[in-house]
Amino acid sequence: MELQQMRYVIAVAEMNSFTRAAQRCLVVQSALSHQIARLEKELGARLFERTSRRVRLTPAGAAFLPAARQCLDAAERVAAEVAAAVGEVRGRLAVGLIPTVAAVDIPAALREFHQRHPKARISLSVGASDELAEQVRQGDIEVAFLGIPVTARPRGVMARKLAEERLVAVVSPDHPLADETSVDLRRLSSEVFVDLPAKTAGRAQSDLAFTAAGLTREVAFEVTNADYLARLVGAGLGVALLPPTYAEGLAGMTTIEVTDAPARAEYVVWGRESRAPAANAFLELLGIEEE
Template identity: 40%
Template sequence: MELRHLQHFVAVAEDQHFTRAAERLLVSQSGLSASIRALERELQTPLFVRTTRRVTLTEAGRALLGEAERILAQVRSAHEAVAAVQGVLRGTLALGTEQCIAGVHVAELLAAFRHRHPDVEIRLRQAGSGELAEEVAAGRLDLAFAYRTQADTDQLRSVALTAEPMTVLCHPTHRLAQDGAAVTPDDLGGEVFVDFHPDWGPRRTTDTAFAAAGVRRTVALEVNDVHSLLDLVDENLGIAVVPRHFRHKRDRLTALPVKGTGETVYETVALLPPPQATSPAARALMTLLETGGLATPPEGVHPS
């Protein structure tokens, strides 16, 4: 099995189109088609369902995709490791992060990294923590800053960044703001909630806390960015349960501590492959984070 066949296969799977994949790879469409046919002959099974408009993966193709991506990531890491031994850090750093992640100032960290390693191309994408964990485990991301979603596995490990309690944000005229006291999940049972997509770390933390307390809640207003959430709360359309550092993003909102949630905290981590599969660029970024004074825990929060 040739590496170029796997590269061609992954490109077609990503673009779902032979012509677009060929253009991106700078190869002829006939050459790309021949490469895919050779791979299918070797594996003795079709990898794509071809139509006049698009191509989709067969069940065998879906099974191969994850393995092909991991193999190509390992090959890339091998090339970068050799370059690092020679004193030059180059290649690509593929980083994922949730929005407004606690424990690290992502833009500042990447600026410092680029200054030290100008030959490394930086690629950044935002997504929910569950998706980011899958991307790191599959080798599509070198590392990610996210909410701790699971215990470490053979394909994924975590490095703690920080942990903090959850806070209720509400409009100053809301009844909770008038009381001004700490609240429990029971106190919030009948409220209208603004929250993030279920894959986001803050949503997962809140869902866990309410489930542990045996309180059912309904998220009426679901968003995918922090500013929309704050705008909706600011218009008194609902309340939000968020990590404590969010209270500094909109000072005119009332912030109330949450009690009665046991050990439930919002814990953020750096997600990485196992040490032997971690790219030199990812190791360099983590070293910069750990030694460069760029971690920024929220007020009153200490790394866990």
């Protein structure tokens, strides 16, 4: 059983096509098919069901796939560790972040990391804080940047607080509140809101603040994407509470100080288990020493 055969199986499973898998792997289809057939013979089981219309995993193939991914990850980790031992950082750096991260200039940090370690592969994913923290716990990503209520702390991961900031109200220029220099939560409670989905960390900081003040509010629009959230606010559909550093970059918006605004904390988090060389190098670049 060879690592390349495992790569071919994974490619076919992800592409649902031998032809597209061969194109992705930069080999002719006959060579890819031959290698998978050799592997199936060695295993004594077919990994794929092939018809004229589709390719899908057999039960044996479904059992093979996660183990193959683990083997490839382990092989890549071995190569990265050996390279690190001679002073070279290789392997994967998978970073997750919330759209409104502001404590770190992520593009600038990744640019510097790439300049220092050009042989490392970088992947970047954007999501909600709770989802990103879980991905770090599961080992799917190495480092993540989160925004959570100041009363909370990331669990099951190593964490370093980067900053705290009080949210501001954001409205369209023609909104009735646009001429106000400041408002409080009681005044805002009568407005219609655009916000992130309920029970997410980004939503919780605002919900907790209104509840603590004995107030309720109407969230008429729930949006999973912060950029699109801002577009709805710009269209005059409601008010949003956003971090000031993020709000400053929104064109055509009006920001208003909230005197009793909720605050959020930004964290960088990483896994509790031993980290890959690329993750160690990235954290070192951020000024976070190995713990």
